[in-house]
Amino acid sequence: MTKARILAIDTCTESCSSALLCDGDIISQSQLAPREHAKLLLPMVQQLLADAQMSLSQLDAIAFGRGPGSFTGVRIGTATAQGLAFGADLPVLPISTLQALARQGYRLSGIEQQLAAIDARMNEMYLGAYRHLDGDMVAVAKERVCPPEHWREIIESAPATSDWYATGSGWNAYLATLGELPSNVTCHADDLFPLAEDMVALAEFAWARGEAVDAALAQPVYLRDTVTWKKLPGRE
Structure with missing residues (x-):
């Protein structure tokens, strides 16, 4: 894989984080701080670059959590990535928050198949559902916004002997209503949120595949945007 220097940022959930990949090494910062992302993010980035004795212009690309997640958080991360990239004339790498969450689950559990919620x-x-493959996390089902019980559709389509690890805030929020989990599904005990250190590792694979795009083309992924508009009077 081509070595790259990539900065990653994420503000899509309660966690605000940034990470820097340089010559194969990752340094990162994160803080659980809802509603403070706009204040925390740029100082985090500046500190990482200072620690690595680098400038933005020395990077190859900027990765960012493109969603899904909180509407405000997704917009903050996307806009910040675009601003940094425009200023340094860099491309961007949009990374799924669910994919990053799945990689974190794999890091913690070693279980190859991840249900990220x-x-x-x-x-x-x-x-989202993912399978670990040579360091990358490959989607095995399309990302969706759905009622909690719909996760069963994913594992029912997989071999019965497949082990799964359930990761993320979606599980603990609705676990009481889901009933007993199948024996091949293990749920992480605490809430986990996507982290930039996982995004930057995934971004390295995306960079090698040539998936970087111009900053002007950076698009957030809300999954629920059409639902939100329909809730407004007169919007269909």
Whole structure:
């Protein structure tokens, strides 16, 4: 894999984080601080670059959590990535928050198949399913926003002997309503949120595949945007 220098940022959930990949090494910072992302993010980035004795212009690309997650958080991360990239004339790498969450679950559990879920409120979760493959996390089902019980559709389509690890805030938010989990599904005991250190590792694979895009083309992924508009009077 081509070695790259990539900065990653994420503000899509309650966690605010940044990470820097340089010559194969990752340094990172994170803080659980809802509603403070706009204040915390740029100082985090500046500190990482200072620690690595680098400038933005020495990077190859900027990765960012493109969602799903909180509407405000997704917008903050996308706009910040675009601003940094425009200023340094760099491309960007949009990374799924669910994919990053799945990589974190794999790091913690060693279980190759991950069910990543973020609490989407309104009795729904953002849900993705991934399989670990040579360091990368490959999607085995399309990301979706859905009622909590819909996760069963994913494992029912997989071999019965497959082990799964359930990771993320979506599980603990609705675990009481889901009943007993199958024996091949292990749920992480505490809430986990996507981290930039996982995003930057995934971004290295995306960079090698040539998936970097111009900053102007950076697009957030909300999954629920059409639902939100329909809740406004006169919007269909």
